[in-house]
Every structure is written in structure tokens, then in C-alpha cells.
Amino acid sequence: MQLLTPDGDRVESVTTEDGVTYTVNFTDEEYRELYRDLVTVRRLDAEGLALQRQGELGLWASLLGQEAAQVGSGRALRPQDMAFPTYREHGVLYCRGIDPIMPFGLFRGVDQGGWDSNAHKFNLYTLVIGSQTLHATGYAMGVTMDGKTGSPDGEAVIAYFGDGATSQGEVNESFVWSGVFNAPIVFFCQNNQWAISQPLERQSRAPLYHRAGGYGFPGVRVDGNDVLASYAVTRHALDEARQGHGPTMIEAYTYRMGAHTSSDDPTRYRASGEVESWKAKDPISRMRAFLLKQRIAGEDFFGQVEEDVRKIALDLRERVLAMPDPQPVEMFGHVYPTGSPQLDAQRDEFLAYQASFHPEP
Incomplete structure (x- = not known):
């Protein structure tokens, strides 16, 4: 599913064989805000990596290249929905209105990465690969038991994981339970092509979204570098879940431009030409091209965004460095x-x- 080509051309809508039509109807200001989100999230992520390289963080898991998948799906969530992240969903965290400094306490080692999950409808970061899908499934089953589904105002749950996690037993068990109990959950797989140093073909012989059919619920692949399509597909899946129509699996087909974490060296296992080919599909570049082609924004706007984001990043850096060492x-x-x-x-x-x-x- 693609609503925005790599060149920034808009596809008005896409209709599937099942009769589902995906589209978005944003105002000019909402389009500009999506661009601002993408740039902000990338800049804050870059600050995290820089702080780690300077010895201020013990570890950092970068989202570089995956901004559209995270911002698109994060903005598709309604206030009552609950998200279960891995350790890389800094963009979703930002979209949920959480102070972006929160995960830095975890990676700096000054706290246990705690925030009020209920207040923000965003669970704590999970480092055990795939385990958050079972947490999300149990939570979603509880939503049903509490009678909070069956209407457009119902609640839904989204669980994030990567392509490597699809090889974990916990993920497959969560598919079984969610399918059997018709849980109001969206499984959002960010297929960034590399499970640390293992390519996708070492994880599956078939497209990942095809797996959903074996568990009795629909699966769809979306261009994960397209923020509009990521939003449209996620919003539809969440609405289906909240109305009691059960789970959906979304495979956001994207690419991890950087290392798996700051402890990884991707040059040891992947070719530079592969990275270059994905740069042409950059989510921020295509959104910028779209705004320019549609005359929704100009150079003054882009310059102001860069300046605003620079100040946000500087403030974040200062606050991270001021974190007190714990006893x-x-x-x-x-x-x-x-x-x-x-x-x-x-x-x-x-x-x-x-x-x-x-x-x-």
C-alpha cells in the first residue's frame, strides 16, 4: 500500500481485493505537521546516537529510516488506544506526547526507563525480543472482557516488533491467542530487512504479512517509508479492532539505515550499495518533495522547522547531561x-x- 511515491507524487487512494479503500484527507497544516514530526524524530534520534558516541549513554537503538512507519502509525492512534513498543519506538513515544527525554534515562542508566503507562497509553520499552506482543495480547483480551469494544469509540491495542521477532515463539503464541479470542489488537511489524545481522530471507521464505492468514486474521503490507500510507492502513486496522472485528497484522516494509544498536557494525554484513538504494526512498525527502509539489510549504517553512528542531535537540542534550547519577x-x-x-x-x-x-x- 502506497499513497506517496518516493518522488513525492500523491496516490489519491488504493482499494484492495477485499474492497478496503485506503486514503487520507489531511489539511495543509496537518501535512506540514507530519513533516515536522518526521524531522523532529530524526533529529532527536541523531542526538541519542551522538550522546552515546560521546560516552553519555550506555547504548542507543536508532530508528533512522523508520520515521514514517513510526510517525504514521503513532498519529493513527486515538487517545484511548494502548501501545506496546520495543526499544526503538522513539517516534511513537513522541507522537503519544511523552517527553522525549524519558527513554534517555533508561539508556543512560540513571533510572529503569519508567513512565506512567496508563497516563500516556504507552507501555514501557521492552528489550526482551517479542515479549511485548504477549503483554499486548493479554491487555487486548482484557479490553474485550471490560466491554470496551464494539463501537467507533472503543479501545484498541497496537504491538510493535521487528522482522527478527517474527521468529520468536512469543510472537507466534500471541498470534494464536489473539486470533482465537478475537482480540482488538494490531500487530505492527517494522520489517527493516535486518534482524541484527541476519537478512529477511533467513527469517522467512514468504512475505511476513502472509503469516496472518494462518492465524485467521488479515495481513497487509504497507510502504513503511510512506507516512501517509502508514497512517491510513494503521487507522483502518485500529478502527476494525475497536469495533470488535479482531486482529490485523501490518508489515511496514522499510529499512534500518543505521546500525541495529550503537554496539553494532552493519558494514560487516551488508553492502553499501543496498543502503544507497534505500536512501532514494527516504521518508523525509519524499514528504518534502510532496509539500513542494503541492505548494503546501516552501523554503521558509523548512528553514523554520530546522531551526525549531535544533533548539529542541539542544534542550534535550542539556537535560540529559544534567541527569543526576543515582545512588x-x-x-x-x-x-x-x-x-x-x-x-x-x-x-x-x-x-x-x-x-x-x-x-x-
Whole structure:
């Protein structure tokens, strides 16, 4: 599914064999805001990588190249919907209105990456590959049990994962349970072509979205570098889920332009020519071309966006560097909401152990 070509030409609508028509009807200002989102998310991601390279973060998982899939799907969510991310959904986090500094505490090691999931309808980052799909499935089943589906104002759930995660048992189990129990969930697979150092052909002999049929629900592939198509397909799937029509799997066909994480060296396993070919499909470049062709925005607008985003990134950097180093005992502080005798005993033992060391002169 594609509504915006790599050259920035608009496809008004696409109708599937099942009679589903995908399109968007944004105002000029909404188109401009989508562009602003894409640029902001990329700039904040670049700041994260720079901070890691400068020794300020222990790790960073970049989303470079996947901005359209994340912004498009993130903006398609309604306020009542719940999202379950991996550790790379910085763009979705931004679209949910969460302060972008939040994941930096996790990657800097000053906190446990905690934010109020219920307040933002965005679960905590999950580093265990694929496990968030089971969390999302259980949550979605609970939504049904609470009677919060069956209307346009119902609730839906979205679970993000990568192409490599489709080889995990948890993901397949979540497909089984969601299909059997007709859970109101959208499985959003960002197929960025590389599961760390393993290419897609080592993950599946068939297109990933075809798997959905085996579990009894529809699957669709969308151009993951097209923010308009990513929005349209995700919004339709979420609306289907909230009205009680069950799960959908979306395969966002995109590309990871950078490394898997800051600890990875992609030059060891993929050709530079492959990267260059995907640069021609860059999600920001095509959105910019569209805005120019449609005369929705000009150079003054693009320049102002760059300046605004530069200030946001600078503010983020300053706040990250100002994060206080935690005391070791703080790791016991947020395990149970009302405490635990066992945890109290462990904390006391730790404090006694810590006090046994003589301070350095």
C-alpha cells in the first residue's frame, strides 16, 4: 500500500481485493505537521546516537529510516488506544506526547526507563525480543472482557516488533491467542530487512504479512517509508479492532539505515550499495518533495522547522547531561508499589554490605 511515491507524487487512494479503500484527507497544516514530526524524530534520534558516541549513554537503538512507519502509525492512534513498543519506538513515544527525554534515562542508566503507562497509553520499552506482543495480547483480551469494544469509540491495542521477532515463539503464541479470542489488537511489524545481522530471507521464505492468514486474521503490507500510507492502513486496522472485528497484522516494509544498536557494525554484513538504494526512498525527502509539489510549504517553512528542531535537540542534550547519577540503593525503590518485606530485607542486606567497605582516602 502506497499513497506517496518516493518522488513525492500523491496516490489519491488504493482499494484492495477485499474492497478496503485506503486514503487520507489531511489539511495543509496537518501535512506540514507530519513533516515536522518526521524531522523532529530524526533529529532527536541523531542526538541519542551522538550522546552515546560521546560516552553519555550506555547504548542507543536508532530508528533512522523508520520515521514514517513510526510517525504514521503513532498519529493513527486515538487517545484511548494502548501501545506496546520495543526499544526503538522513539517516534511513537513522541507522537503519544511523552517527553522525549524519558527513554534517555533508561539508556543512560540513571533510572529503569519508567513512565506512567496508563497516563500516556504507552507501555514501557521492552528489550526482551517479542515479549511485548504477549503483554499486548493479554491487555487486548482484557479490553474485550471490560466491554470496551464494539463501537467507533472503543479501545484498541497496537504491538510493535521487528522482522527478527517474527521468529520468536512469543510472537507466534500471541498470534494464536489473539486470533482465537478475537482480540482488538494490531500487530505492527517494522520489517527493516535486518534482524541484527541476519537478512529477511533467513527469517522467512514468504512475505511476513502472509503469516496472518494462518492465524485467521488479515495481513497487509504497507510502504513503511510512506507516512501517509502508514497512517491510513494503521487507522483502518485500529478502527476494525475497536469495533470488535479482531486482529490485523501490518508489515511496514522499510529499512534500518543505521546500525541495529550503537554496539553494532552493519558494514560487516551488508553492502553499501543496498543502503544507497534505500536512501532514494527516504521518508523525509519524499514528504518534502510532496509539500513542494503541492505548494503546501516552501523554503521558509523548512528553514523554520530546522531551526525549531535544533533548539529542541539542544534542550534535550542539556537535560540529559544534567541527569543526576543515582545512588545504588535506589534500585530497590520502584519494584513494588506498596513495598515488600522480602525486598526490605534485601535492601538492608545491601546497605550493610555497602557500609562494610572503607571509604577511599
